[in-house]
Amino acid sequence: MTVKNAFYAQSGGVTSVINASACGVIETARQHRGKIGKVLAGRNGIIGALREDLIDTSKESAKAISALRHTPSGAFGSCRHKLQSIEENRAEYERLIDVFRAHNIGYFFYNGGGDSADTCLKVSQLSATLGYPVQAIHIPKTIDNDLPLTDNCPGFGSVAKYIAVSTREAALDVASMCETSTKVFILEAMGRHAGWIAAAGGLASEQEGDAPHIILFPEIAFNREKFLKRVQRCVKRYGYCVIVASEGAQYADGTFLADSGVRDAFGHAQLGGVAPSLAEMIKSEFGYKYHWAVADYLQRSARHIASSTDVEQAYAVGAAAVDMALAGKNAVMATIERGKGKRYRWSVGEADLNKIANVEKMMPRHFITRDGFNITEAAREYMAPLIAGEDYPPYKNGMPQYVRLKNVAVPRKLKKRFKI
Amino acid sequence: MTVKNAFYAQSGGVTSVINASACGVIETARQHRGKIGKVLAGRNGIIGALREDLIDTSKESAKAISALRHTPSGAFGSCRHKLQSIEENRAEYERLIDVFRAHNIGYFFYNGGGDSADTCLKVSQLSATLGYPVQAIHIPKTIDNDLPLTDNCPGFGSVAKYIAVSTREAALDVASMCETSTKVFILEAMGRHAGWIAAAGGLASEQEGDAPHIILFPEIAFNREKFLKRVQRCVKRYGYCVIVASEGAQYADGTFLADSGVRDAFGHAQLGGVAPSLAEMIKSEFGYKYHWAVADYLQRSARHIASSTDVEQAYAVGAAAVDMALAGKNAVMATIERGKGKRYRWSVGEADLNKIANVEKMMPRHFITRDGFNITEAAREYMAPLIAGEDYPPYKNGMPQYVRLKNVAVPRKLKKRFKI
Structure with missing residues (x-):
């Protein structure tokens, strides 16, 4: 052989x-x-x-x-x-x-x-x-953690850690400035179909009142009124509100929040994601000063x-x-x-x-609090060891110091080329 | 006494x-x-x-x-x-x-x-x-590093490290996908007046061809034609193009790139920053697939x-x-x-x-390459030890584990309240 x-x-x-x-x-x-x-x-x-x-x-x-x-x-x-x-x-x-x-x-x-x-x-x-x-x-x-039959997917634990750590850190920033400045901060996380990554933001909190105060999952239909009410309640109660929003957050009819329908002079769809859309929504309703971040590739490449x-x-x-x-x-x-x-x-x-x-594995409903805005203890128990x-x-x-391989090509043996 | x-x-x-x-x-x-x-x-x-x-x-x-x-x-x-x-x-x-x-x-x-x-x-x-x-x-x-008479400002070294590390990591992501997917990645950095933070992205590169390929400074007037030409050249030469853009990037007349003038149905200014504006500019010119990140507070709170x-x-x-x-x-x-x-x-x-x-200390002109798109060796020598x-x-x-102080109030001694 x-x-x-x-x-x-x-x-x-x-x-x-x-x-x-x-x-x-x-x-x-x-x-x-x-x-x-x-x-x-x-x-x-x-x-x-x-x-x-x-x-x-x-x-x-x-x-x-x-x-x-x-x-x-x-x-x-x-x-x-x-x-x-x-x-x-x-x-x-x-x-x-x-x-x-x-x-x-x-x-x-x-x-x-x-x-x-x-x-x-x-x-x-x-x-x-x-x-x-x-x-x-x-x-x-x-990073999406959406494969079935495995308890979790390699790649998820690290992006989850990035989002949890970043949420905790940015929340401290907002908390220290909210008296006279930014009252609402929104972090947009990846995950177009499943809310696992946004959910990881929930690991930032340790006790009642801690950020994130709101998590938006693709699995839960977005309700503008309910959301805005919750934002206002957080700002009144804690002085600020930190939101982690999945890029896949969507209305009941499946429209993504990121698609606000706004077009520029050339008819192009408006740039940008869920975070700026939510920020604008909050600003026009309450006038709160806001900041937002879109981590994008930073989250899935953050080997550090x-x-x-x-x-x-x-x-x-x-x-x-x-x-x-x-x-x-x-x-x-x-x-x-x-x-x-x-x-x-x-x-x-x-x-x-x-x-x-x-087969796509979504967040189980019992991992999301009844009001749809946060994670449950079961979700924490599931995720916490993965970021450890x-x-x-x-x-x-x-x-x-990341390695740069030589990536030497194997000499070709076939005469035929293949177009893809 | x-x-x-x-x-x-x-x-x-x-x-x-x-x-x-x-x-x-x-x-x-x-x-x-x-x-x-x-x-x-x-x-x-x-x-x-x-x-x-x-x-x-x-x-x-x-x-x-x-x-x-x-x-x-x-x-x-x-x-x-x-x-x-x-x-x-x-x-x-x-x-x-x-x-x-x-x-x-x-x-x-x-x-x-x-x-x-x-x-x-x-x-x-x-x-x-x-x-x-x-x-x-x-x-x-x-974080802005813009105080005079001090060689550097505490706060800058850490945000600089965050931007440099994030640029290096995200660039590896883009490089590994660019053959069939994203060709342009834009990271928006803070710094409304001085380009120090965006400049730090330049520390990510080690040799010719390394990201970032373009840095946009507030100190250098933005020229759309020159910029787009450079983006195209990078994509053709390296397969992809990584851009670090200061939020303060502006045209010669002082208009910020972030203010694209687009208004939504309610007349509100279009959401969002320099990164999405640049992305849209590139997309409409070349059709390249793009991604962008806005690190916002994440960069200045990243104690990790x-x-x-x-x-x-x-x-x-x-x-x-x-x-x-x-x-x-x-x-x-x-x-x-x-x-x-x-x-x-x-x-x-x-x-x-x-x-x-x-007094505001801007980037010295000799820290920026003649073409205005990157940092010089002098800038590297200045910044490198600050992120060490x-x-x-x-x-x-x-x-x-970040500390939560008790923050016990000192009993008030004055009867008079003061409104500010």
Whole structure:
């Protein structure tokens, strides 16, 4: 039996710990050189495979690979490209097989979220559908925390920590100025479909009256009157009001708050998100001085404030994926399983990919307070361990030292080019 | 001679290290109990003095005061209230004297920026103008770094570190996705008049091609054509373009970019800042996919990523202010002096307050590249040491532990109330 190479790719929006999963894959594969060959990474995700644009990770030093553990974003590049079904685009699958065969690839590690799980599932079926033997293992990654069958998703813990810490810090700022200045502060968090990230802002509070005073979830229909009333009540009671709003916050009819319908002179939709829309709403109703922040990519790349639990889990699912491949598995995803008992414990499990692809896990209703404006104790208990622990990157001259890989291309073996 | 009490107040926009200065003042005063009485803090800044709303810091434990060193924002509250001249509002000064006399206050420590230096200067003249003996010492604080006669301002180093780190991290995110997704990312930084904070984004780059590719300063008139051309060149050359824009970026005629002139259905000015305006400009010209972030208060409260140089300097100017008071000084400000030589060294100096009040220090032109879009080596050499070193707050359950003072009010002694 010849030793097969592995293909690894990063997919979808990146996180501050996806490279920790890459580190787990590559370091574990290197420990099994007799059973698994090189790890070839797709440049810019799956399109690297389709274009036969592969990166030879064996050209990277052990030190460089180790540094992936503390380097945010996708070191090999990522993409948003969902494979269609084999009936719709057979050419793509045939191309994948050509590339896999040319490079002796027998293992397919795909590091992504829900859409990527779907792609990974399709690849796992190549043996059955097109007769090419390949084992496909999915490695979960998403700041959105919306994958089913895993207790949580690597990537979420760190963005949650960022939002919780930022909320606590900005709230102290507002509290100290509110007597004569800003009374309302709005932090817009990512999460177009599920409110997990905004919910994490709730971890900033320790006691009654603490910020955030209002959290807006996509799962709860936005009610302008109820919202404004609550803002006013907070300002009267506490002197200020801190709001964490999910970018996916929406009215009952599904219209996003961010889409205010305002057009500029050229007919373009008005710029900008939920936070400025809410600020304007509050200002026009009460005249309160406001400030708002949109963290955007800062939140999902903030490796400097990553959760050590998250980093460890991201690494562990990468390492476990290799173990699963070596154990002959296919069409599975590494999962995080939470132990029973009060003290948080976790281990890596596995789940069938066909139960994961295209399923979105929303915030359970009992994680949101009855009034719809905050998180419950159950949500806190679920989220708190995920942000636990600090895992600081190394610094030099005051700046975090993130690794820059050489990303040496594997020489092309196919004559045919592939357009995507 | 009876031992006089001290008054301490925080003024203007808060920073992540202004409480470190408070810590320096209080801890140093406590070391000289025979010469200086209690430190009474103004609740919400100078208006606490006018309202006779004083906080007795002697009620706080040594541990709590020590924790101020790692707690962001203003622990006693701050305000934006500039005293008018004694000719314009004599009543305010007479009230201050009434309060100072009632509470045996002989030392006035004022912790703020340019406007506050002006207030401090006026108080320093009370002995000459109204016959009340008080020594007024200014403690510099501003994220804007725009005070003259001090090499830098406590508060700037930490916000600079935040912007530099965030730029580096977000740039990695964009770089890893740009092949199929976002090509332009814009981070809006604070600094309405001076471009120091945006300039700090430049510290993110290490070599040619690194982000940020463009920095927009208030000091350089914005030229739409030149800017768009540069954006396009970056996208073509590097695959993406990262921009750090000062909120004060403006056209040659002084119009802020943030004021796009767009009005909503109610005639309100369009929401939101420079970043979304630039994004829309780029989108309508080239159609590039973009993302933008507005860090707002997050940047000036981010104690979790404070510069240890900044923390030490903030503490030192607070401590030095007390030493100056005990040495009989009046109408001075503690400054940071940079030593000569390649290795960064600093010490605390002093400057006359009348040379500081109402003077703004802009970015020198030679700190900005000739094309106006980036920082020079001279700027890097100036800023780099200010962000050096990490000074992490303590964490518990994944969250930074910031102190909540008791802030016990000093019993009022005056019958008269004062309206401000």
